[in-house]
């Protein structure tokens with residue numbers, strides 16, 4: 001259903017808006033085909049970084065490389081064939097059905113003018129991609145609903161289906177589970193993890209990050225302060241430093257991954 005995982009890296013990224021520096025000197029290579037969790041407190045720069053690697057914000061310095069090519073030098077159409085971005089705020093005013101919203105994800109793969117599908121094979125491929133995305137996001141029962149009437153969680157899952165029909169090499173998710181119930185949070189991230197797409201997901205829930213992310217990258221005040229395998233990075237001192245929270249990190253009793261138990265707020269953030 002999806003394209004080959006793409007290589008994505010940021011090199012010395014800086015994003016300035018007016019006098020404010022939102023990101024500074026951010027360099028990291030995202031693990032191809034794996035899920036990287038983007039962590040950090042409110043205002044740390046997670047959305048700014050996602051928008052920069054999606055090609056929506058042009059960095060003031062540095063560059064983003066997609067399979068070795070400068071992402072910001074690609075045409076919007078080429079970028080859209082490779083990079084799918086599920087943003088935090090969905091426009092709720094569109095008078096479309098959920099089916100039409102999902103279908104919008106195919107736009108980058110279509111010609112500039114509507115033409116009949118040229119072969120039966122192409123037609124079959126379109127149908128298979130659509131069906132695969134709808135099944136992966138569990139939205140089959142929502143397709144004929146009108147988009148503005150969907151709940152926040154239902155919209156999030158429809159947006160995932162829209163991202164998947166793009167057949168992206170890179171999937172960027174900004175707080176993708178914030179409206180989902182517990183079952184759908186686990187299902188959503190489990191599905192994403194199984195896709196084998198290079199994925200970057202901004203998350204606030206450290207327990208979900210520990211469970212579903214192969215790697216995590218941690219931002220604080222627009223700078224990258226840690227990056228590596230989740231079990232190396234998600235430590236009690238890191239949580240104290242970045243979030244100002246006293247937490248105990250243990251091994252999960254049933255799974256081989258960190259299990260985070262918070263104890264309370266610290267008076268202030270600690271130095272690393």
Ligand SMILES: Nc1ncnc2c1ncn2[C@@H]1O[C@H](COP(=O)(O)OP(=O)(O)OP(=O)(O)O)[C@@H](O)[C@H]1O
Pocket residue numbers: 017020022040041042043044045046047048049
């Ligand atoms: N257009 C703008 N002009 C000035 N500052 C901005 C602008 N957009 C964002 N910021 C600031 O940049 C910082 C980073 O914002 P960003 O949305 O990337 O943070 P975030 O880590 O995604 O936060 P959250 O967890 O709250 O979603 C914040 O302090 C925000 O207020």
